[in-house]
Amino acid sequence: VQLVESGGGSVQAGGSLRLSCAASGDSPSTNCMGWFRKASGKEREGVAMVYTDGVTIYYVDSVKGRFTISQDDAKNTVYLQMNNLLPEDTAMYYCAADRFACLQGPGSRWDRSQWNYWGQGTQVTVS
Numbered sequence: 001v002q003l004v005e006s007g008g009g010s011v012q013a014g015g016s017l018r019l020s021c022a023a024s025g026d027s028p029s030t031n032c033m034g035w036f037r038k039a040s041g042k043e044r045e046g047v048a049m050v051y052t053d054g055v056t057i058y059y060v061d062s063v064k065g066r067f068t069i070s071q072d073d074a075k076n077t078v079y080l081q082m083n084n085l086l087p088e089d090t091a092m093y094y095c096a097a098d099r100f101a102c103l104q105g106p107g108s109r110w111d112r113s114q115w116n117y118w119g120q121g122t123q124v125t126v127s
Helices: none
Strands: 002-006 009-011 017-024 032-038 045-051 057-059 067-072 077-082 091-098 122-126
Touching (some): 017 032, 032 067, 045 077
Parallel strands (some): 009 122
Antiparallel strands (some): 002 017, 017 077, 032 045, 032 091, 045 057, 067 077
């Protein structure tokens, strides 16, 4: 499985960005698609995830109401629409995929060790 992110950049606070993650390879391995981020000096944290049904979706509390995850099955691509960006959203954003990770309980689904496949990351800077 290969994951390629795009769409990062620099924006002012209150602005918007849309990240994209194009997946290729074994489809069942991308049943769960997610976005994680790592800010300087902090641990990598989960931001949002979606199951292949398009209905099972989770967000970390800090982005609820501002970020929206969606998927285009035909393009095997997952998106993260980020609105009302805050300086604390500044981070490297990583796309992740796994067969089962997003179906686990809340204590496990956000654990990055549960996700098998990772992209190289795309930088988001909010000033």
